[in-house]
Amino acid sequence: MRIAVISDLHLGFKFGEERGEDAFRNANEAFSKALEEKVNLILLPGDIFHDKVPRPEIIGRAIELFARLNKIPKIKVINLKSKEKDEMLNQEIPAIVTIYGTHERRNSESINPVQLLEKAGFLTYLHAESSLIEIGTERIGIHGLSGVPDQFAVEAMEKWNPKPFPQVPNVLMIHQTFKELIPDVKENVMSYANLPPGFNLFLLGHIHWNVEDKHPFTETPIIVPGSTIRTQLRKIEAERAKGFYIIESNDNKINIKFKELENVRKFYYRDFDVSNTKPSEVITSVQEKISAILKTHTKKMNPIIRFKLKGALAEGFLPTDLNFISLSRKFSEKALLYFDKSKVQSSQLGERAKLLYDLKQKKVSIEEIGMKLLLENMKVTTPKQAKDVQEMFEKLVEGVL
């Protein structure tokens, strides 16, 4: 049997903005390619939607998309198991099996958008459930744990404790943070070691870049298709292609291949060192870099260009002096520009610049700054004058004068 694994479609991401079509366009391309590949089953490891309560416009578009998949013949669920139940169903279901992700999870009394698509008959979702699926003469075990808050993921997996179905290939889908994939995460999250034994393949949603890995003990393949759309604009997202997987399972042997999406908006990521540079020089240099990128950019769709700026600006300048508004305007017809200034520092600041900087960082109150500037400008020389000015200022602040 042939299975497509498509993850993190994020339908509705930036809806109504220039990038608003990207999620739908990419999902559409992935679905078209999956249909061309004549897959028997599509697995979606979470985050079909970007929002847990999507607007009807987005749900409508999602329905149009999923209706295209009705062409795939129905499959049969033979057995459905969880902690609470073990049902022999022998029932036909759509050939789309999913879990819901972190972006879709709602409280247990509410209906999330993936459950809505299930009610509409487009797909089946699993939450701490194992399904024995039959397609033609072949069978496969599909096990799924929908997204849970990361701090409860280990516990949820232990409680569920899924067991592979005997004599068939078994695939487990999960949508969580793994410390092997996001090492800088602080909370106690899942690790590969928490994945249960006896499975042939692990399919991970949630991580937005493509990764192929192996379980450290069992060598079971761990596949992260990555999202079909770039949302976080991390450097790694610029380096990895967007796409999905085709899995072929024959006589317990599993063969995987990555299928790249071709019509994806290009994303360029640039590190930029601003050390000892004046803001005006930074702007000029960034502008040249944007022009150079655009010269080589041949695709019709405007690219995303993100600059990660770091270092200490020339003396006397503040990160806030770096203003890219005019650049964004200049290139607004040609590119989507993003500037990350969070790692820009100031070298020894002048006294006044430091005050303003501290104010912007909310380290000092506006009253403290006002007082300091007033004392400077009134050319106060004696402590008596200073006291008078201070009293007057305090009265002004309190609205007494």
Ligand SMILES: [Mn+2]
């Ligand atoms: Mn996601």
